[in-house]
Amino acid sequence: SAMIVIIGFELAKTSVEKILSPVPVAFSAPLAAVLVLSIAVKLWLCLFNRALGRKINSTTLLAAAEDSRNDIITTAAVLLAAVIEAVSGLSIDGFVGLAVSLFILYSGAKLAKETISPLLGEAASPELQARIVDYIRAQPKVLGYHDLMVHDYGPGQRFATIHVEMDSKEDPMRCHELIDDMERECLKSHNIHLVIHYDPVVTDDPELTRLHILVDSLLGEMDPRLKTHDFRMVPGGGHTNLIFDIAFPQDTKFTKQEIQDKLEEALRSQEGKVYHTVITFDPLAFNQESCEHQ
Incomplete structure (x- = not known):
């Protein structure tokens, strides 16, 4: 040129x-x-x-x-x-x-x-993102995924990271083996250097599941694009801490503080208890294909 x-x-x-x-x-x-x-x-x-x-x-x-x-x-x-x-x-x-x-x-x-x-480094094309997500989604032990980031430097130089959720009751060594297999297969079949972060997910706690669904519902009333992942709960004497990440669109009409305040107020109103939220706001661009659970 x-x-x-x-x-x-x-x-x-x-x-x-x-x-x-x-x-x-x-x-x-x-x-x-x-x-x-x-x-x-x-x-x-x-x-x-x-x-x-x-x-x-x-x-x-x-x-x-x-x-x-x-x-x-x-x-x-x-x-x-x-x-x-x-x-x-x-x-x-x-x-x-x-x-x-x-x-x-x-x-x-x-x-x-x-x-x-x-x-x-270019943003990944929708086709490349879809190939990664379709492959991850097809794996039997994967319950969900989020934080997909792809850096495209041309053919043979595509790098991606993604967080993959698996049942916390699964053997960690087995999960590590599955992740290694996924990374190798992605490079072999799609020519993408994929690094997978393992997120264990609690699946047998009804209260945690109920609160997760409730929080997603309350956030959806503010903006349907607000989705959570890495949802955890730490019960306490006077209040309960809810710790999670939110896929945050930059053009939403609410600020991060407004979202947190509205959510805590809605939880207090519906549950009659005090919930403190510890939220990490992730750019929605990293989570366009995330927060889905099988």
């Missing part, structure tokens, strides 16, 4: 010089034949690199295709200017070159943006 921009600047400079000091363009049949042959070869290279680049999702090959396309346009412009000057005597070589240089500069800047993004 840098070379394309440099070529664009050089062509613009040369074109301005030709506009200020026109130079006759030498034209002959052999020259035209060479230019046409050059266009044909560059066209083949452009189509080949573009097709292969799209097939393997290679920004390098797509950049090469862009470079070949720019060569085609530049060569065609030279040929066009030469033909027009030979036929009519009008010297438009500089103007045509300037127009082409502006197009090349635009395409170079666009390509630079597309090339830099994978180097810095």
Whole structure:
């Protein structure tokens, strides 16, 4: 992309010089034949690199295709200017070159943006997120998942982390083995370096389950996008602590403090008891495919 921009600047400079000091363009049949042959070869290279680049999702090959396309346009412009000057005597070589240089500069800047993004890390595509979630969801021991984060640096350089919930009564060694298997299979089948965080979940405490459902219901009345995970309870003498995370959308009309205050007031009103909430607010972007329990 840098070379394309440099070529664009050089062509613009040369074109301005030709506009200020026109130079006759030498034209002959052999020259035209060479230019046409050059266009044909560059066209083949452009189509080949573009097709292969799209097939393997290679920004390098797509950049090469862009470079070949720019060569085609530049060569065609030279040929066009030469033909027009030979036929009519009008010297438009500089103007045509300037127009082409502006197009090349635009395409170079666009390509630079597309090339830099994978180097810095891009947000995962919905398709990539769906592949990860569908795979995790299909595992028999997985009860839920949340906090999916994906960093896409291009083919072969995709990294993801996710929290996976499993029954706390399961053997930890067995859970660790299952997680290792999932990570290896995800790399093998989907070419994604996945790191899974194991979250044990209590499934045999009716009171905890009831309060979890109640809290989700109360939050849903404020904003249906507010979902909880990592829900825990610590009973006490004068009050009970409820500890959990919330997938928090940035555009909700409530502040974090308002959500916490409204929730504690609603719990006190419905339960007749004092509940203190200890809430971690997670960005909703990390939890778009989360908080689901099988």
